[in-house]
Amino acid sequence: MVNKMSMNLKCSHAELWQTPTYITNMCLLHDDPVKVLQSYKLWVLSHLNGVWEDQDDYNNIKALVRDHCNTLNELINNLPKDLKMSCI
Numbered sequence: 001m002v003n004k005m006s007m008n009l010k011c012s013h014a015e016l017w018q019t020p021t022y023i024t025n026m027c028l029l030h031d032d033p034v035k036v037l038q039s040y041k042l043w044v045l046s047h048l049n050g051v052w053e054d055q056d057d058y059n060n061i062k063a064l065v066r067d068h069c070n071t072l073n074e075l076i077n078n079l080p081k082d083l084k085m086s087c088i
Contacts, residue, residue, distance in 0.1 A: 011075075014075050017044065027085075028087060045069065
């Protein structure tokens with residue numbers, strides 16, 4: 001049995017959420033950092049899919065997703081020249 005380590009997406013200019021290995025791999029298929037971030041952002045937005053028993057729980061995740069997407073949009077719109085995307 002082979003034990004595979006989880007690989008998380010890493011960005012040199014923003015703190016990213018822990019990603020499943022398959023999401024990291026999917027995002028890093030792109031050479032362009034903007035496309036990597038856009039793919040990652042789609043995964044972040046997918047956290048709004050589902051059913052919540054409590055409206056407050058939904059509102060909390062919605063706020064987290066909104067704030068994180070705002071950070072990502074700011075990074076995408078003002079892309080630093082030394083931005084690096086990788087996995088750890």
